[in-house]
Amino acid sequence: MEGLPSFLRGFAERQPVTLGVETPRELTSGAPVGDQATALALWPGGLTLAALALPQWLFHRAGRR
Numbered sequence: 001m002e003g004l005p006s007f008l009r010g011f012a013e014r015q016p017v018t019l020g021v022e023t024p025r026e027l028t029s030g031a032p033v034g035d036q037a038t039a040l041a042l043w044p045g046g047l048t049l050a051a052l053a054l055p056q057w058l059f060h061r062a063g064r065r
Contacts (some may be wrong), residue, residue, distance in 0.1 A: 016043040 004012055019040040026033045 014039050016040065019043070 021038050023033060023036045023040050025031075026036065
């Protein structure tokens with residue numbers, strides 16, 4: 001991870017696939033989940049916001065031309 005740029009390092013540490021595997025594993029084993037369940041729950045919301053905001057921004061930007 002040290003070789004990654006800082007903006008990619010955060011994604012690599014909190015990618016949704018890893019969170020989706022580790023959170024249920026920790027829940028079923030009785031281990032403390034910590035903030036992984038919260039991060040897993042926030043991924044779909046963040047992706048939805050980005051999917052809604054980006055087309056609007058592009059539409060308004062195209063209208064100004």
